[in-house]
Amino acid sequence: MANYKMHVLICGGTGCLSSGSKAIADNIKSLLKENNMENDVQVLMTGCFGFCEKGPIVKILPDNTFYTEVKPGDAKLIVEEHLIKGRKVDSLLYKDPMTKKHISDSKHMDFYKKQMRIALRNCGFIDPDKIEEYIAREGYQALGKVLSEMTPKDVIAEMKESGLRGRGGGGFPTGLKWEFASKYNIGEQKYVVCNADEGDPGAFMDRSILEGDPHSVIEAMSICGYSIGATKGLVYIRAEYPLAIERLQNAISSAREMGLLGKDIMGSGFDFDIELKYGAGAFVCGEETALIHSMEGERGEPTTKPPFPAESGYWGKTTNVNNVETFANIPVIINKGANWFNKIGTEKSKGTKVFALAGKINNVGLIEVPMGTTLREVIFDIGGGIKNGKKFKSAQTGGPSGGCLTEKDLDVPIDFDNLVAAGSMMGSGGMIVMDEDDCMVSIAKFYLDFTVDESCGKCTPCRVGTKRLYEMLDKITKGQGTMDDLKKLKMLSGVIKDTALCGLGQTAPNPVLSTLDNFWDEYVAHVVDKRCPAGQCTALLQYVIDPGKCIGCTACARVCPVGAISGKVKTAHVIDQEKCIKCGACYDACKFGAIEKK
Numbered sequence: 001m002a003n004y005k006m007h008v009l010i011c012g013g014t015g016c017l018s019s020g021s022k023a024i025a026d027n028i029k030s031l032l033k034e035n036n037m038e039n040d041v042q043v044l045m046t047g048c049f050g051f052c053e054k055g056p057i058v059k060i061l062p063d064n065t066f067y068t069e070v071k072p073g074d075a076k077l078i079v080e081e082h083l084i085k086g087r088k089v090d091s092l093l094y095k096d097p098m099t100k101k102h103i104s105d106s107k108h109m110d111f112y113k114k115q116m117r118i119a120l121r122n123c124g125f126i127d128p129d130k131i132e133e134y135i136a137r138e139g140y141q142a143l144g145k146v147l148s149e150m151t152p153k154d155v156i157a158e159m160k161e162s163g164l165r166g167r168g169g170g171g172f173p174t175g176l177k178w179e180f181a182s183k184y185n186i187g188e189q190k191y192v193v194c195n196a197d198e199g200d201p202g203a204f205m206d207r208s209i210l211e212g213d214p215h216s217v218i219e220a221m222s223i224c225g226y227s228i229g230a231t232k233g234l235v236y237i238r239a240e241y242p243l244a245i246e247r248l249q250n251a252i253s254s255a256r257e258m259g260l261l262g263k264d265i266m267g268s269g270f271d272f273d274i275e276l277k278y279g280a281g282a283f284v285c286g287e288e289t290a291l292i293h294s295m296e297g298e299r300g301e302p303t304t305k306p307p308f309p310a311e312s313g314y315w316g317k318t319t320n321v322n323n324v325e326t327f328a329n330i331p332v333i334i335n336k337g338a339n340w341f342n343k344i345g346t347e348k349s350k351g352t353k354v355f356a357l358a359g360k361i362n363n364v365g366l367i368e369v370p371m372g373t374t375l376r377e378v379i380f381d382i383g384g385g386i387k388n389g390k391k392f393k394s395a396q397t398g399g400p401s402g403g404c405l406t407e408k409d410l411d412v413p414i415d416f417d418n419l420v421a422a423g424s425m426m427g428s429g430g431m432i433v434m435d436e437d438d439c440m441v442s443i444a445k446f447y448l449d450f451t452v453d454e455s456c457g458k459c460t461p462c463r464v465g466t467k468r469l470y471e472m473l474d475k476i477t478k479g480q481g482t483m484d485d486l487k488k489l490k491m492l493s494g495v496i497k498d499t500a501l502c503g504l505g506q507t508a509p510n511p512v513l514s515t516l517d518n519f520w521d522e523y524v525a526h527v528v529d530k531r532c533p534a535g536q537c538t539a540l541l542q543y544v545i546d547p548g549k550c551i552g553c554t555a556c557a558r559v560c561p562v563g564a565i566s567g568k569v570k571t572a573h574v575i576d577q578e579k580c581i582k583c584g585a586c587y588d589a590c591k592f593g594a595i596e597k598k
């Protein structure tokens with residue numbers, strides 16, 4: 001990067017690309033050409049910056065200017081004002097929602113202040129399609145170090161010492177997993193598998209890493225191969241990730257061309273190559289035994305463990321499966337040392353964790369924080385608090401396998417064990433924030449709807465049990481539930497957890513159990529009072545007109561599609577509850593706040 005005076009980094013993640021970032025890059029490039037500046041300013045498409053809510057993002061170096069919500073038409077302003085005259089374009093700078101001031105340097109934005117980027121270190125900094133840029137940021141140094149200075153045993157010892165735990169959901173110690181794999185089937189074909197199936201609703205951590213920094217995963221898989229004695233790597237990636245697939249394929253080809261994949265890597269005598277296998281988007285195929293069956297061309301159904309993949313994996317051979325984010329941490333651990341890594345985080349959860357922050361939060365996006373950061377810091381400092389000044393109600397972590405945390409958990413330092421103790425789990429890193437308007441029975445029903453759809457149907461507790469849980473929740477949201485249903489929900493949840501064959505069924509009842517524990521009163525309100533306190537369950541809603549506030553403007557009666565509202569001009573109107581279909585049109589139409597949802 002040394003020859004250029006300035007660099008324009010434009011987000012080329014899926015989110016920003018879909019809102020026009022490629023056109024921004026093209027426009028900036030052609031304007032630079034018109035002004036004979038193409039040798040002074042380098043324009044790069046990078047991976048995701050994380051702040052997808054405010055995309056497309058354009059960053060300018062060396063002054064670190066961070067432009068948000070840029071449109072293709074803004075290219076002219078950026079080139080003429082910033083790149084030619086050196087003046088920042090105020091209207092494109094991020095505006096702090098609290099102080100209303102423009103912030104030019106991303107380092108001073110609350111969204112970034114408490115973050116620490118290890119797995120995402122290169123996302124937003126390099127062009128993922130150029131291997132030279134990865135190499136310029138210490139890329140392939142860790143592989144070089146491992147092949148020239150370390151024995152496979154040294155590598156495993158370093159991984160164990162680092163305390164890294166798997167980021168795919170289970171949190172199993174990575175070094176220990178590599179040690180198991182290294183001990184099986186010495187001398188025979190072994191496999192390193194990267195699990196890039198990422199099926200949790202709302203999660204996009206792994207996709208962003210693969211789109212923004214594919215070489216970090218390739219390098220880590222080779223290091224793993226060296227340590228366990230494998231020469232073949234497979235990435236199981238969902239076919240719905242076309243950009244990640246394209247960038248990964250391109251990265252594999254460039255690594256091969258440079259002799260960083262293939263035969264006799266760096267003249268060390270070590271051979272390793274990687275192939276892609278495509279998933280069709282079934283959540284259960286993220287489970288490692290189902291994933292292996294799917295790669296073999298069989299139905300993507302799980303089998304009981306043991307045997308674990310290390311004992312009998314792909315084609316019955318020793319296989320080590322790790323998640324994308326787990327792999328992305330590995331080159332840094334080797335370069336900086338286990339000691340550096342294990343000083344970050346909590347006693348039993350080292351390093352950082354990437355979360356996909358979504359829901360009723362001001363700053364939606366992808367964040368990476370040291371383990372031990374509290375939920376309050378994530379939601380209020382990084383996430384900018386709850387949207388529209390509403391009250392925080394709950395944060396769902398761990399996706400369909402996890403649970404709902406509440407106000408009492410806001411100061412819990414986030415790590416694998418603390419989240420489990422609080423009744424949820426880390427999972428792969430989805431975090432959905434809910435406010436006072438969210439109904440927790442409906443949230444539990446949403447996740448059950450997902451697991452019912454995604455159950456592979458192999459075992460009865462999951463196939464039939466989750467369906468029965470869903471039906472009971474549905475009854476409750478329709479005002480037909482009984483206290484006996486609440487008892488049955490708890491009992492059946494326990495049975496499914498104890499008897500289902502794989503992690504999908506074993507964790508499917510978690511959203512039900514955690515909402516029952518934390519929001520019991522809300523369930524009782526649905527069942528006993530036939531009322532939805534959050535006003536979400538349509539069947540339990542009543543729209544009523546407050547005669548004290550109604551001025552008889554007739555706006556509501558004019559929009560009611562079923563003629564349920566009667567009343568003369570300038571007199572209070574009335575809703576016929578028998579006719580009302582609860583569409584909410586009158587509520588939106590009344591300018592005097594006279595219509596209430598009850």
Ligand SMILES: Cc1cc2nc3c(=O)[nH]c(=O)nc-3n(C[C@H](O)[C@H](O)[C@H](O)COP(=O)(O)O)c2cc1C
Binds near residue numbers: 197285327428
């Ligand atoms: C239903 C189900 C879905 C899963 N989906 C994923 C997934 O999408 N990605 C992933 O890495 N792990 C997923 N896992 C966990 C994997 O089985 C496995 O533990 C993980 O890939 C191991 O890698 P790690 O040790 O690096 O976390 C899933 C597990 C279950 C039970």
Ligand code: SF4
Binds near residue numbers: 456
């Ligand atoms: S728990 Fe569900 S997903 Fe897992 S094997 Fe049984 S039916 Fe299939």
Ligand code: SF4
Binds near residue numbers: 562565575579582
């Ligand atoms: S909620 Fe819809 S159907 Fe009911 S009174 Fe209002 S406009 Fe009419």
Ligand code: FES
Binds near residue numbers: 014047049050
């Ligand atoms: S996709 Fe552009 S910031 Fe995330």
